[in-house]
Amino acid sequence: MIRVHRIPFSTNVERVALAAGHKSVPIEWVDHADGDRSGVIELSGQRLVPVAELGTEVVRGSMRIVDRIEADHPEPPLYAADPVELAASRITMDWFERVWKGPPNALDGAEPPDADALRARSRRWTGWLCELLGTAPYFAGERLGVVDVCVFPFLKYAVVDPDPGDTEPFHAILAELLRADPHPELDAWVRRVDAHPRA
Numbered sequence: 001m002i003r004v005h006r007i008p009f010s011t012n013v014e015r016v017a018l019a020a021g022h023k024s025v026p027i028e029w030v031d032h033a034d035g036d037r038s039g040v041i042e043l044s045g046q047r048l049v050p051v052a053e054l055g056t057e058v059v060r061g062s063m064r065i066v067d068r069i070e071a072d073h074p075e076p077p078l079y080a081a082d083p084v085e086l087a088a089s090r091i092t093m094d095w096f097e098r099v100w101k102g103p104p105n106a107l108d109g110a111e112p113p114d115a116d117a118l119r120a121r122s123r124r125w126t127g128w129l130c131e132l133l134g135t136a137p138y139f140a141g142e143r144l145g146v147v148d149v150c151v152f153p154f155l156k157y158a159v160v161d162p163d164p165g166d167t168e169p170f171h172a173i174l175a176e177l178l179r180a181d182p183h184p185e186l187d188a189w190v191r192r193v194d195a196h197p198r199a
């Protein structure tokens with residue numbers, strides 16, 4: 001059994017919930033208050049969630065945990081078997097983490113002087129993601145894949161309203177940025193992925 005530590009409304013935690021749900025892998029969730037990370041820090045030496053416990057091993061980082069779930073439970077696969085497709089998905093995920101998330105992260109807090117440029121950049125980059133998806137059901141084609149798992153908890157705010165109890169400004173910023181332009185195919189993809197089970 002995998003134990004995973006989480007806080008409410010966490011985007012990165014939802015990646016793990018989606019991956020495990022896809023593979024029918026049960027997760028023992030350990031809930032922490034957003035304002036009290038002492039248990040997370042004691043376990044992992046840092047405050048970010050998710051953190052997974054697999055026996056005595058502690059794994060930090062949502063996509064590292066997803067990788068580990070894939071390795072331990074290969075079926076149904078989330079990763080492409082074809083090395084070219086696999087490399088493309090890794091590049092997309094790394095770009096999403098290090099580039100696409102830049103503007104919403106920079107806008108999370110006091111309005112920066114380059115806010116207009118950040119908003120324009122975000123719209124352009126979301127447009128690229130829409131083009132990458134095209135009219136396919138999922139980023140990798142016909143089946144849910146690791147890119148869907150990686151980007152869904154963030155892109156879902158194109159359609160899904162932040163929970164009324166969710167006070168995380170980052171999610172409201174995502175909703176604002178993602179609703180700046182129409183993208184019916186991306187919206188349909190959000191609804192499609194949202195229908196998948198969570199652990």
Ligand SMILES: N[C@@H](CCC(=O)N[C@@H](CS)C(=O)NCC(=O)O)C(=O)O
Nearest residue numbers: 010011012047048049050061062063
């Ligand atoms: N790269 C990490 C990021 C984890 C992360 O930023 N988690 C957020 C919740 S979605 C968090 O714990 N934030 C608390 C904080 O920033 O203090 C991952 O993928 O798990």
